[in-house]
Amino acid sequence: MDYLKSGLKSVLGAQADSQQPTAAETVERLVERVQTSTLLDDRRDACRALKSMSKKFRVEVGAQAMDALIYVIEMDRNDAEIVGYALDALSNVISGPQDDEDYIEGQEEQDLGTQFTEIYIKRTENVTLLLDLLEEFDFKVRWPAVKLFTGLLECRPKELQECVLVSPMGVSRLMDLLSDSREVIRNDTLLLLVNLTKGNANIQKIVAFENAFDKLLDIIAEEGYSDGGVVVEDSMAVLLNLLKNNSSNQNFFKEGSYIQRLTPYFELQGDSSGGDMGWSAQKVSNLHLMLQVIRTLVSPNNPLQVISSCQKVMNQSGLLERLCNILMASGVPADILTETINTVAEVIRGHHANQEYFATVSAPSSPPRPAIVVLLMSMVNEKQQFVLRCAVLYCFQCFLYKNELGQAQIVQTLLPTSADVTTITAGQLLCGGLFSLDCLSNWFAAVALSHSLVDNPTQKEQLLRVQLATSVGNPPISLMKQCTTILQQGGKVQTRLGLLMLLSTWLAHSTQAVSHFLSIPTNVPYLTSQVGLAEGDEHEDLVQGLCAFLLGICIEFNDDSVPSFTRENLCQLILKRIGQETFFDKLGSVSKHELYSRAAQKPHLKYKQASEVLFDYEFCRLFKSLEGAVIRAVQPKPKDLVNGPESNMTVQQHSLLQQYKDVIREQDQRLNELQKEFTELKSESEKSQSHIEEMTSTIQQLRDQNALLKAQRVASQSTERSGSPSSTDINNLQHEKEELQKQLENLEKNLKEQKDSCEKLKKELEEQKEKKQAEAQKQEPLVNDSELIGTIEQQRQEITELKQTISRLEEEVKTKKEISEEKQGELSKLAEEKRRLQQRLARVNDKNQKLEDEKSRIQKEKQKIQEELDSTKKEQEDLLILLTEQDNKLTTYKKKLRELGEKVEDDDEDDLNEDEGNDDEDIDEVEE
């Protein structure tokens, strides 16, 4: 303080001793001076004072002087001294005084630093300014700049990292500092880089690109590897940051052959003969970090490709060998030994060549013992440190991971054939651990043994052959029997969980192991009673859950070879004795447990204390993969669907239910039969339906044909009727015939009348002749004459009438003839048609025949009529001739009369015309 006071005095001038100014007032004055003084020396002095004050009065300087100090480093860059003071002051404000031994930073101070950092980086230019100052070679500037930057990074790493990334060449500048020949700067740069590379993959990659691996490994080598000081530790910290979860950098590290350069690091100096003397605290932390670097490269979380290529290089470069040497060396501190075991574990995990190498490593004892045996001895030794025992188990697990040969080797040491009394084997140690009184040993041994069975059906069967000699005189008992006996004896939770995990791994996917397990009669009752227990404490719950899981495995991988515990029986057992809900509840409680989910995360066992040791990664994997299968296996089959309500029934209800079931079954059967019948009938009916349809369609066709035929028939009949021998035709013809006959009769009558009249006329003529003769004789012919003329006229009329009738008849006959001729033509046509249709019209044929017969008959009749007509015609002609003769006679008579002097008027024509009308009427009458 005296120094401070004197400093202040020199800056501020003499002050009144009576009034001591407060720190805030002093800072205020100094700031004012820095800002207002035109003289560089004044400003520099003020800055120096501020720097001094910043150690004790961090808050005051930070709150009041920050802007002024930033102003200085911005404006007074040419003067290294003042910039140095300002940077130092700022650094003290941000990180607290570094060179004060007594200073211990508490939470409050840390918050203070964070707040001031936020103020500083609010302007990104301030960060850029600082990066620029790092380029300044002057130690007075560079060193405090590095410290300030580190301080800022510690308080606000994310923001600073972003600033560095954004600023061009930011990382490059920081990396250049590593090459600074001044060790202080180089070393402080390492601290800066530790903070800079934390959790930012982009920066990590750029730093690696800037030859960080080379530079860091060079520094480590220079400093003497693990024997080096804190600088080595810092370098390792940067290295670890660069590689952690950064596969690009891991790849680069491997490709750049840097793994090989790590090997000398593990060279133990001076044989470690000095015991613990050779292990300084610094060396322990150096080695610890180095082992972390190795583990980062082969961590099970990395891409498989990176792991295996790194593992290969580590074996080839002799790194693994050196690690194994540390493992077997004496005097290695326990935590280094533990970490080395973990490292070796991960270097060999899943890599056959490395696993094989590890199997050959032996301890430098006499006789030499395999490293595995030595390690297992530590594991089952309760006096060993807990973390060390965990590490050994992890190493053992990694040795067996995907290593069938290793698994076989371990199981082999348990089999009777290879029993060698003189040497201690892994098998003996595991059995010893399994049945020791230390529950943690039980758990470790059980899990270790289970790893020799993982995914290896052969070893599961081999292990069934293992027999144990319990005590002298007693017969040997099988390993499985012994395990289950211990399990059933109760004991600590860890013992039982370990055994249950071992048994689960053993039985899973192995029907042989399951039947072996089931053939021990006490096992299933024990499991069911455990699962059926009311919930105990948290851990008891887990034991019950694993019992449920084991029971499930017994169902899932049961080949029904043990008659009392077939798959079916066990399912029934769960349903009747435990109840499904309870079973699933217990099973589910396992995966719900916090320690289960923690163990399931990664292979590495990370137990802080012995009480956390409950689950193992491989078992969690098995549980996860089989939980679903177990649930399915226990789930009732469809036929047991009514189980739920059934379980709470009395015997009577049960029998009643059985009855109903029988009834239902019967009904069901009947229903089935009926249904079958029904379907048969249905198909039949469908068939007949289609049959009927076919038939109706045929009928329809037939009907159509029929109709067609009928129509044809009708058509043919009508055509026949129109020209020939059908009945109506015949009637018509008969009618005609009758008419003709009537006419004929009329004509005959007429003819007779005419004849009569002719004869009358003849008589009259004769009478007249006689009269004439008489008149001529007596000369009185006049009276007779008029009478004669009347008769003649009458005769004339009659004759003309007859003539007309005859001509008409002639015409009629002629037309009839024509018609009949036409009809005959048509008839012949029809006959042809008929002949064609004869086959179809079988029924009609007969009729037709008849009709034809009739027709021919009618034809004959017609012919007869014609003949008659002809004869009539002849008669007519005769009559005509007669008439003409009479006419002639008449004319002669007239002539004679005229000659005789009688006036005879020729009115014939007029008379005839008058008569015609009457004739017509006559004809009409006849026709009717």
Next chain:
Amino acid sequence: MSYAYLFKYIIIGDTGVGKSCLLLQFTDKRFQPVHDLTIGVEFGARMITIDGKQIKLQIWDTAGQEAFRSITRSYYRGAAGALLVYDITRRDTFNHLTTWLEDARQHSNSNMVIMLIGNKNDLESRREVKKEEGEAFAREHGLIFMETSAKTAANVEEAFINTAKEIYEKIQEGVFDINNEANGIKIGPQHLPTNSNLPSGGQYSSSNQGGGCC
């Protein structure tokens, strides 16, 4: 494996021009039609032989997206060679070459060998940039030029090897200061004087030979 020299390369160019595919084809001799966007920077390495000497190439494949530009700039300075890639089926990627070149020249050391690459020349039917244009651009800016196809592997080897040859020649000419690691060139371990600090130097070099990376 031991090497005479180690060269650091960077691959730059617009997003989607096939930078990662070129690297994959060169280091793994395979083509992946579907590739995720590169985030930041990815690393790859291969050994080649020039003039009877083993030369190790360490290649940083950068993200083409603008968002990563500030990050990728950090890689210019330490690289001995750069492959500047454009896509012959996308003219805009050719048009951006000037910007890329300015950026590279500004941040890299002046001796950095830049190889201009017109990628995807298997897609002749979709070509938008003539080969002559690429040649002209390279001539104008003093670059080596080559058209490649990461898909068919055509000229991929040549692109990386010719760049290495150019760097090698510059070393022979004494243009590069091989002792400055910031130039992106390193001399192989057995070419250095044996490190006296190594407690087991003989063992070290023998294990180094057995390392067999690459």
